[in-house]
Amino acid sequence: MSASVPGVPTRTRILEAAIACFDRSGFHGASMGAICAEAGMSPGALYRYFPSKDAIIAAIVEADRERHAGFFSRLAEADDPVEALATIGIEMMDEMFAEGGTMLAVEVTAESRRNEAIRAVVRARADQCRTAISDALTRGQERGLVDPALVAGEAAQIIMAIADGLFAQKAQDPTLTADRLRDTLRTLLGRFLRPVGR
Amino acid sequence: MSASVPGVPTRTRILEAAIACFDRSGFHGASMGAICAEAGMSPGALYRYFPSKDAIIAAIVEADRERHAGFFSRLAEADDPVEALATIGIEMMDEMFAEGGTMLAVEVTAESRRNEAIRAVVRARADQCRTAISDALTRGQERGLVDPALVAGEAAQIIMAIADGLFAQKAQDPTLTADRLRDTLRTLLGRFLRPVGR
DNA sequence: CCACCGAGAGTGAACGTTCATTCTCACGTT
DNA sequence: AACGTGAGAATGAACGTTCACTCTCGGTGG
Numbered sequence: 001m002s003a004s005v006p007g008v009p010t011r012t013r014i015l016e017a018a019i020a021c022f023d024r025s026g027f028h029g030a031s032m033g034a035i036c037a038e039a040g041m042s043p044g045a046l047y048r049y050f051p052s053k054d055a056i057i058a059a060i061v062e063a064d065r066e067r068h069a070g071f072f073s074r075l076a077e078a079d080d081p082v083e084a085l086a087t088i089g090i091e092m093m094d095e096m097f098a099e100g101g102t103m104l105a106v107e108v109t110a111e112s113r114r115n116e117a118i119r120a121v122v123r124a125r126a127d128q129c130r131t132a133i134s135d136a137l138t139r140g141q142e143r144g145l146v147d148p149a150l151v152a153g154e155a156a157q158i159i160m161a162i163a164d165g166l167f168a169q170k171a172q173d174p175t176l177t178a179d180r181l182r183d184t185l186r187t188l189l190g191r192f193l194r195p196v197g198r
Numbered sequence: 199m200s201a202s203v204p205g206v207p208t209r210t211r212i213l214e215a216a217i218a219c220f221d222r223s224g225f226h227g228a229s230m231g232a233i234c235a236e237a238g239m240s241p242g243a244l245y246r247y248f249p250s251k252d253a254i255i256a257a258i259v260e261a262d263r264e265r266h267a268g269f270f271s272r273l274a275e276a277d278d279p280v281e282a283l284a285t286i287g288i289e290m291m292d293e294m295f296a297e298g299g300t301m302l303a304v305e306v307t308a309e310s311r312r313n314e315a316i317r318a319v320v321r322a323r324a325d326q327c328r329t330a331i332s333d334a335l336t337r338g339q340e341r342g343l344v345d346p347a348l349v350a351g352e353a354a355q356i357i358m359a360i361a362d363g364l365f366a367q368k369a370q371d372p373t374l375t376a377d378r379l380r381d382t383l384r385t386l387l388g389r390f391l392r393p394v395g396r
Numbered sequence: 397c398c399a400c401c402g403a404g405a406g407t408g409a410a411c412g413t414t415c416a417t418t419c420t421c422a423c424g425t426t
Numbered sequence: 427a428a429c430g431t432g433a434g435a436a437t438g439a440a441c442g443t444t445c446a447c448t449c450t451c452g453g454t455g456g
Contacts, residue, residue, distance in 0.1 A: 010405090026312060028226040032442055043443075045406045053442065103311060109366045110308040113301060114223060122370050154382040157367065157374075162356070165363025168307050169355065172320050176355075184352040191389045230416055240433045241417075251416065 011049050014039050015063070018056045023103045027057055027111055058117050064104050065125040072132040080145055081136035082193045086186045089163065090178075093185070097170055097178045105167035130156045137193070147195045155193065162188075209247050212237050213261070216254045221301040225255055225309055256315050262302055263323045270330040278343055279334035280391045284384045287361065288376075291383070295368055295376045303365035328354045335391070345393045353391065360386075 008016075017039035021030035032053055036043050050056045071088050078084030096102055112122040133156035140146030162185075170176050206214075215237035219228035230251055234241050248254045269286050276282030294300055310320040331354035338344030360383075368374050 024312075026226070026308060028224070029312060031440075033440090041405095042407045044408070044445080047443070048405070106304075106308045106311070109369050110224060110304045113304065113369055114227060119370075126367075126370055150385070151382065154378055157379065158360070158382055158386055161363030161367045162360055163363065164366035165359030165361065168362035168366060169324075169359045171307055171311055172317075172324055180352055181355065184349065184356055187348070188356055188386075188390050191394075192386050196389075229414075231414090242419085242434070243432045245417070246431075 010041075010045075014041075014046055014049055014056070015060060019060060019104075022057075022060070022107065026103075027107055054115070054117065057111070057115075058121070060104070061108055061118055061121050064108070065121055068125055069128055072129050075132050075136045078136065081140035082145060082189060084136070085133065085159065085193075086189045089159075089185060089189070090182055092163065093166055093181070094178050096167060097176070102167050102170045102174075105164065106171045109164070126160070129160060133159055140193070144195065146193050149196075150193065158192075159189070208239075208243075212239075212244060212247055213254070213258060217258060217302075220255075220258070220305065224301075225305055252313070252315070255309070255313075256319070258302070259306055259316055259319050262306070263319055266323055267326060270327055273330050273334045276334065279338040280343060280387060282334070283331065283357065283391075284387045287357075287383060287387070288380055290361065291364055291379070292376050294365060295374070300365050300368045300372075303362065304369045307362070324358070327358055331357055338391070342393065344391050347394075348391065356390075357387070 014035070018030070018035045021034045021038050024030065025034070032043060032046070035056070036046050039046065050059070071092055074088060075081065075084055096105065108118065108122060112119045130153070134152045137146050137150065137152040137155055141148045141150070141152070166181070212233070216228070216233050219232045219236055222228065223232070230241060230244070233254070234244050237244065248257070269290055272286060273279065273282055294303065306316065306320060310317045328351070332350045335344050335348065335350040335353055339346045339348070339350065364379070364383075
């Protein structure tokens, strides 16, 4: 129950409470009552800041999307896309494995299958990421750092699948740690993307 | 609404109806009423075959687990584990991408975070698959078909992540087809697993 | 200095709906 | 008559949401 801390705006407090509840019970399992209790306020007060439960979910997903986009913005400026991808990927994995970020990835994927608004946000994020990776790979191919035989768009898709897959694995087995996978992941990316002769 | 077909037992009819509803609305979004309507029967009749909604979910997940186990049983008898993994992986992807199998993978992952019974089944399946892949890789290493520098257990984990990730991608973008990914996936596995000198 | 005011944040009981589940009973077969 | 089967209305809990209201202050006229 996060009490009324002066510095934190009410809207943020609600979002944080909602994330905690969704993490515990999922989007549909968490009740507005539980979110209200977690935020330390009554339903009436909460509905002053968000018109509906769906609006809260949408706000959370949107914030998550922006955070993700931040990761990939660095890709455009990197000299070596393979090196940058590995570093960014490992950084993302570390962050997501540490806190409750895992739940969001899994829950959002499931929800995007039926919630129109969320599907739109997810689609936009996916396009954005895939384009960023694909462009970086193409540039890498021009400089001889990436195997020219690869189809950049499809390789990008697979790389995104690996990211999503790691979150799914973590969700299924919370004891999974990032340390054990770091090296193997780096090896995988290097061998997959580099020119075969090396 | 699947009517009463003589050949199909009632229990199976219920499970098929439930899968259709869950595919449409998710485990929590689909109501028992909807499942009854889809199966063409009343609640009273349905509850004669399953004691609860959770029991239906558990039965579906369990059946799915057995289907998965079938895929990996072939791995033990293969001469070349890399070749076998690629073939099995592509076969799995084709099947899952074709029908509504995608939803199950995603929904089950999300549900396993909070449903004790489902978590147990998921954990069992994951262990089973990882061991099968890991053993196959170890045998491949002994025969010089797999890079000896790889840690078999971690490589297996990453391979499973790729599979889960592909389902997540498909869930997020239903227009994604298996054809576009087949070759890239095969390339990825080969380069990841084979000894570097080739 | 103080009584009063208005505005906006917050309250929590109540509402209508939906859900999973149970109950009762009619029907067809033996 | 006795029994297994299924239909469908009934039940009670839980949900998201609303609404009439209270509380808290900073500002204002006297």
